[in-house]
Structure formats: structure tokens, C-alpha cells
Amino acid sequence: MKKSIVFFHPTAELYGADKILASVINNYKDYKKTLVIKSDGPLLKTVKAQYPDILLVVEENLPIIAKKNLTPLGIFAFLISLIKFKRNSKSLFKNGVSIVYLNTLATLPVLFFCSKSALKIVHVHEILSNNNILNKLLNKVAIKYSNVVICVSEAVKRNLASALPSMIDKLLLIQNGVEFVDKQKDGSKNYLNTEKIKFGLIGRIKPSHKGQIHLLNAINKLPKDILQQGHFYFVGSTVPGQEYMLDEVYHKIREYELSNSVTIIPFVEEIQVIYRNLDVVIVPSVFEDPFPTTVLEGMFFSKPVIGNRVGGIPEMIVENETGFLCERNDIEALSKSIQYFIENPKEIGSFGEKGKARFNHYFTIEKFNIRYKEGLSKFL
Template sequence: MPKTRNVLFLQSSSELYGSGKIILQVLRVYQKEGFNPIVVLTGPGAIQGYLEKENIPVYIQNLGILRRKYVNPQGLINRFNKNLKAYRFLSELHEKYQFELVYSNTLAVIVGAYWAQKNQLPHIWHIHEILPGPAPLVKLLSKILDKSTAKPIAVSQAVADHWQGFLKKAQIEVIHNGIPYGEFLDNFPNAKKELGIPESSIVIGMIGRINPGKGQLFFLEMARQLSLKYPETHFVLVGDPFPGYEPILDEIIEKIQHEDFEGKVSYLGFREDIPKVLAGLDIFVLPSILPDSFPTVILEAMAAAKPILATRTGGAVEMVAEGKTGFIIEPEDLETGVSQLSKLIEQKDLRNQLGEAGRNRVLSEFSLEAFEERIKKHLWEHLEKN
């Protein structure tokens, strides 16, 4: 049978956060190489509009995304039923497109690996997660990964190191994310004003999906201490809650309203104008308290020439050069976090120095061109072996 050049892409989230931004770049690489992507999203969202603008066929189907909260008898039954329906949907789609390859973005999508194996199709898994537990879930994912994917992609060495020890056959390749940086290099002279913040304020911000691991509450603890010490500071949080984690947002709003902030903290929710938001910051913080594989937002903040404070929770240590482009602290180390941010608040020259070094580093070490070349090379090597 002749090759169709049709590739099935399965995306775990329809939102434009890290994995969503990266899959858009992967799709463009595949198109340049002569392939026809067909994308299945687990639900409607911002990515759908981008795909439709680029004339990429997109389908909405609940893919039975596997998350920690489903690791219980009732949850597993629920996921089994959703995956069974998704499996049947993919089989129907295959009748129309006769896929040549299946690409699953994040380990939360498991149906593609199993479906590809049953249909004797090559499968690529792009791993964005570090998952310490629960053990049964890690064991299950490792087993499926080992059986279905000869050469998975990991977004960081931290991710590869976490999973490789569970695998007997599969050999993980690390491909650091790269994104278009053009908008983040632009100047937005009125950025603070458009955020409703006085130009004289020193603005410290974080951007991230609200979930138990991103550390928004830790960020607010640092903000509380710093706002008392430095009245000129203002703090910004950007990001909406992952479904099921709305109570964390409620707690964030309550803290902002009832603690000693007095208008010093702005919660902006989900924003599409991230380059402009970053331009309004003086310091960027990513205070993750659980493993964070390779947060794309750090690349964006570095491109925007912002000094970074991040936690030692995964890929951030591969991105931030300690003392040269920012600082790395231990998760929930309040004392050190406040101390390092105090240095940056007090020393404008240091902020500028670290920010410019970060911009230079991201453009040289994490370029979009390097990412595209490695994705292209991985694609052809994968097809040649199948």
C-alpha cells in the first residue's frame, strides 16, 4: 500500500500552555517534511483555532487522559471506558486517513500507544512529565512506553533520567524545547501601565497553570514578606486553574483579598498576550514545588530579558545558569527565595545583567532552529527503523 503521509497527533490539552505551544512547532516541522498532520484534541480550546487557521484537520474526542486523581477503582473504570471509546474513534479515523505514524504528546495520552501497537504502526511519545507516583501509575505508563515506543522524546535530561530507569528496551532522546522568540524580543514601553501597575513599581510575576505543583501559594508567601519590606513592589499571577483545581484558585483569591497585600497583588487569569505581560515584569519567578519537566515559560521570560528565580524541581536547572541568568532555590525555601529576590529588587544593574545574559543564552542554547532540526532528524530515524 502506498504511503499516505498522514500522521495522527494526539494532544492531551487544548490550552496554550507549555505542551500545547510545543506541539504547534512539531506540527509545522512535519508539514515542512511533507507530512499531513491530523490532530485529535481531548476537548475544545485555544489550540483548535490555531490549527484551523493553518488548515490542519482537527477533531474533538475525549481521549481518556490519565491523571493521578483517576488512580482508584472508580477512576480507572472511568478511564477504561473513555479510552475504549477513544480507541474506536481512532479506528474510524484510520479508515479515512490510513495513518502512517502516531504521535502522542505527553504521557497523559495512553490510547495512541496502545492503538498504534495493535495496528502495527510506528509510535512516537513526547514526554513532558516527571511523575514520582503513585507507583502503580508509573509502572503502568513505563510498561506501555517500553512496549510501544522505541525512541521516545523527553523535553529535558531530568525527564529522561526519571523514566529511563524503568525501561528495558526503549531509549529516550532528549530534545530541549525551542519556540519562536520574536514577540518576546519586542519592546512594550507602556506594558506596566496597560497592566494597571504604576511605572515606578518593581513588578515580580509568575505565569503558570494553577495546579498543586506550580507553587502559586508559595509565590504569595514570598510576596507577603517582600511587600512589607519593599513597599514599591507589585506582584502578578497569570494562569487559570487546571480542571478540578478550582479550589486552589479560590484559596489564592482569598489570600490576595484578606492578607497584608493592600492592592499589591494582581491576579490576571489566563492571558494570550504573554510577551506584553512579561515586558511589564522586572523579575520572573517560577516557584514550582513538584517536578516541573521543562517549563516553556522560562524560555519566554529569558527571551524577554528578565532575571529568573526558579526552583530545583526538574528542567529549570538545565535552563537557568545559576548566578549568571538567575537563581535556583530549593522548593518552598522561603528564606532563600526572599533573600535572592531582595537582591534583585535592590540592584537594578544586577536585574539588567542577568536578564541580558538570559536572553543571549536562550537564543543560542534553546533556539527554535535547533529544536526543529532535532525533531526532523528524530522523525526520519524513527521511520527508517519501522
Template sequence: MIRVLVIHSAADLYGASRNLVRSVQAIIEEGMEPIVVLPFDGPLVGEITNTGATVHLLDHGVLRRKNLSPAGLLSLAKQLWHSTKTLTRLIKSENVQLVYTNSNANVVGGLLHFTTKKKHVWHIHEIIQNPRWFKFLLEKYISLTGDSVLGVSQAVLDNMQGNVPSSKLKLIYNGIDYRPFKEADYDLKREIGIPDSHILIGMIARVHFWKGQSYFLDIAKHLAERHDNIHFVMVGDAFTGYEYLYDEIKERIREHGLEGKVSDLGYRTDIPNIMGGLDIFMLPSILPDPLPTTVLEAMAAGKPVIATAHGGATEMVLDGETGFLVPWDRAEIAASKFDNLIKNAGLRHQMGLAGQARVIEHFSVDAYFKNLGQLFRDQISIERQ
């Protein structure tokens, strides 16, 4: 049995983690055995074990911005020393033939490439722009320690050009199982307690400054000034260390006079229900989002999508056909793109159907399984030569 060590940086059920489940399923579909390493316990553990894969919990030294200090780097180095030794032993005892690192935050994957001489695949979900020295060093490290470097969007690959050879770069779009979203039938308006005639506009994302919760509320302010029949929904909890943003969000709602017009539902696992209950979905990221899975999920649910015009969203949303692309720094202009959708149910339906068809054709889980499986087969074939 061919075994693949899978390394991930979280245990939540947001975009990169949900895609990890699909990657594990792709490995199993290829007749291989995944051994998954997560840094701590969380809802992702159950999702992974449900696939039949083995999960090991090990604080393997996830790279975070807080580590970019002398004390942080020392702590990270200690974690990496310990985890590298532990995982090197695991690779040898389980006869692992391939290491698959899901996210550039998992530094240990590259170290294992050196200690075990096994083939190593990086799967990059991030677009790092600053600080420039950090971007340069990390991408050079990825280049030195990866046999293949997958990007979830062309925007991700373009961002690494120059530091990672083109021969190593490969584009594989994330795929989703569109059926739960297409089939969802949930009355979210009833849960929230608003009339069915109201237009429900929502966003789903971890609470972080670049995910755009504040920008979403700035747009909501402009829309609320000229539409009475709208309500806004925010879904997601904070990254560890960013809980202070909850207070900033509450203050922004108060300053904009949006009390009673915004429902913050926090962390939810029933995302198909949330998507199915919206009328319009928005991705308000103020920095480039590599390939936001929530956009695909909204399109699969038949919802028009308004997204900021950078990152992977520009490869997903067809402007004027499946939704609209808007500025990430001009809330009033962005808000103007909602007006026709709010007023015109036919346009919402038309764009929603176009988006749904696009997901089924270009971003299906079957295509993802096929493309990722082929890459794993190629790497194992090289390993055996």
C-alpha cells in the first residue's frame, strides 16, 4: 500500500480545511493510504476520520505572523525540531512514499523533504505580498523543498513567479461537491426573523482584517440608506488572536446605524443551508483571496456573487454574467452594483443559474479528484524510478 503523509495547519472547517478533506478523498480514490497530521483537535478531525484516514495530532510548528519576532522564531524552531524528528520516525515506520503539505504555513513539510529524501508536494492556498523579504524567503524555501508546487488559482501561481521555477508550478482549481448546495432548501429568513420579502445579502469568512467584514459593513451602510427591504448576514468566527475584531465589528454596526439590519451568526457548519437561504452573496476581501471556496459554494447554490476584483475571484466570477466584480477600496461604487440585483428577482435568478452551470462544468469535485490523483501518480512513479 502506498502511503501519503498529509500535513495541514488547522482543524477548522473553513475553505482550506474543507478542501483538505477532498484532497484526502482523492488520495483514497487513487488506492493510496493518507496519514493526516493536524496541529490540534477540532471539527476537521471528525471529517477526516469519516473518510477512513488516520489522523495524528501534533503541534508541528505552524508558521504565523506572531512568529516573526526573536521570541517567536525561537519558539517555532523548538517546535520544528521536535516535530521533524517525530514525523521522520513516522515516515520510516509507516513506509510513507510521498509528503503532501497543504498550505505554506506548514514549514515542517519542507524539512521532511531533507531528512527523508521523499518526494514532496506543496499545495499553496495563499497569496503573500508583504513583507517583501518574508515573501522572498518563504517562496525560495518552497522552491528548494518541493518537487511540485500546486496553486489553487492562477493568481497564486503568478504571485510566486520569479521565486519558484515555472517547471514546478501547476494549477489545480479546488473542486466542490455542488449537490448539497444545489439541493439545499432552508428558510434562513425565518430563522433570523425577517419578512420573506426582504433581500438577504450575506458573507461567510473567518473574522480577519483582510477578509473584509468592515468593508462589507461600509457597503451595507450605503445600501441601507436607499433600500428598506434588505438585511445583512455575517457568518464566521475569528482567527486565534484576532478576537478583538468582534468589538470593532460591533462598533462599526453602531456607527453606521445598522442595528437590527445585520445578523452575525458566528461559526456555522451548515453552510449549504446558509447559502441556500441568501439572495445575494458577497466576497468583500480587501486583499487578494487565492481561490475563495465560498464563492464556488454560493454559485453552486444558484446565487449571484458580488466579489472584490482581485485574487482568484476574477477567475471564478464572470463579471456581468454570474455576478459582478467590484473595487476593494470604494464602498459606494461597490454598493451601486447591488441595486439592480436587489430590485430584480429575474436578474438574481438568471445570474444564479449561470454561476451554478459554471461550477458544475469547471469546478466539480470529480475534476479535482482526477487532476490531483494524476499528480500523485506522477510523483509516485518518479519516486519508484
């Protein structure tokens, strides 16, 4: 009888963890596959195109751990979703499931509804600091009630290990890899219409995490003659219901009089068109970004990457070779890194080529699949 695996994932967009899930599924070709997700979105189209045999289930009652639940109304809604999911989960697990795969800690509640006999894998794409009691509890639950916890970076692994040192053997480091079909499509829109040096921040509009305001502060420090030689693109959208964050970004752009230097482009499914036309990728994360896919994507497209020294970013960028690393709150350093590429445009190609070489050596999808299969072999 064919083994079966059920994947659980919180979002159906095509940001970092969503893309990695599509790659993970490839390692279960011989399994009967089901993907359970909370809402419809572009990820489902991508997954169905790659894996026609997969069963897609949109479960609006999938219990998700999120900050918005930390209100009386949010807690009530979460409890209702638990009750409804418990009833609906019987059909998901009725024929016995070999593997239950939780992609991100947000889906952690599912652990308590699946069969004890199933192999439970939690793939952790986030860093929940153990300084917070609730975060530490979630980290402990993930380790204690699963069979294996996949960590996408050394930073993720260190954080989890500090939550429950006695079970460190369950922690498995598998750094991500990505794949792109770098092919120009006829009729593809040119989103970046300028002859200036083009810098791009690609990711959700979420200044408290992804650093859009932090980057604007750095741009504002550029000498005017330098600023006029570059243009900055913020590519991404807010989480539904958090549009006020976009308003904050626009407000700061107007305050600094940067409307002629900064362009915001909503989420683009055809993201390779953006990368291909950028000159430099900026990842100014101000939180512990575990292993941002945007760094790998920039390297794939032979672009230098400027990133903050947080989370897993230092594991990806080689300082002064494939890009620059700045301290989390060092606006001056970020501004000077940007200025360097504007003043030394010939260096952009050299940095980008070294980044591409590093990508090919460590971060291709083929290298990821090797790491993944070797790492999971003792559990499957």
C-alpha cells in the first residue's frame, strides 16, 4: 500500500516558506500527497502545476498560531477553529497517514490531532525568541511532540536548542535551496523603468520585520548627488488587514521627500522579472530573519546582496565578496553600503558573479534535495 503524507501550511502566497514547501514536496514523489492550507492563493496553482497528483484541501478552520489571536476575540476565534478542525480532521487522517508535515510553527496545533503512529515532522522557518514565555513554550512543544524538527539555519537551530537542550538530537539542520526558470517570457512587464542603479527590497510590507522604514532612513542619509544616481524598489504587499503598515511607509517617503527615488510595487507572482532587472538586492531585516529566501534569489540572479547581520543572513552573505553585512540598527553602515555600489558600479558585476558561484556551490535545489534526503533518511 502506498505511503501517505499530509502537509499543513498556513498561507497560500509565494513568499519564502511557501516556495520552500513546493520544493520539499518534490522529495515525496512516491507518496500519496495531500496539502492542507487555510485559504486559496497562488501557491496552490504552483503546487498543482508541479505535482498534478497532489490533493489540495482548503480548510478555513485550520488552527493557526498568530499574534492576532492574542486578543479576547482572537482567542475565542482560535478556540472555535480548534473545535471545528477536530471534527474535520477525522477525514484527513481516516485511512492512516504515514507522515504529518507541519510547515512553520504556525501550524503547531495540528500535532495534537494526528495519529500517534504517524511520523511528525515540523519544518521551522522562524525564530521565536526564548526571551518570551509563550515563544519558549511553542518551541518546546514543537520539539517534544514531534519526531524531527527541521531547522532552516544554524540560527534557528541554536534558538530551538536553547529552549529544550535535552532533546537537541531531534534538531536537523537543512539549509534551504531555491530554483528559478531564468527565462524571459514574451510580454513580461518591465516593472523597473529607469536607467539608474536599481536597488530592490523584496518581501512583505512589514517594517517591524522586513525593515522598510529602516531602509528609508538609510536612503535619506545619502548625499543628494548620490541619491539621484539610484532608485529603490519595495516589492511586496501587506498581510490582509494590515494595510496601515503600507500607509506608514508612504508617510515616511513623503516626510523624507523620496517620492522620486522610491517606488512601491505590490506582490508580483512573476518575481524573476524583478530580480533580472535589479542591480543590487537589499535585505534590511530588523528581526531575527531565519534564512530569507530573498538572499538566495538575489544570488541566483547574480546580484550583490546587502543584508543585516541578523538570524541566518550571515550564513548566506560573504562580507566584501558577495555583498555587505550591517549591524541591525546601523543606518549609517547600510547607507554607506548602498553608496559604495552607486560610486563603484563596475563592482556590481564582480560581487554578483561571486554570489552566483556561492549559490551554485551550496544553495541550488539539487544541493537542497541532497541535504534533505540525507538528513531525513534515518527517520523515514
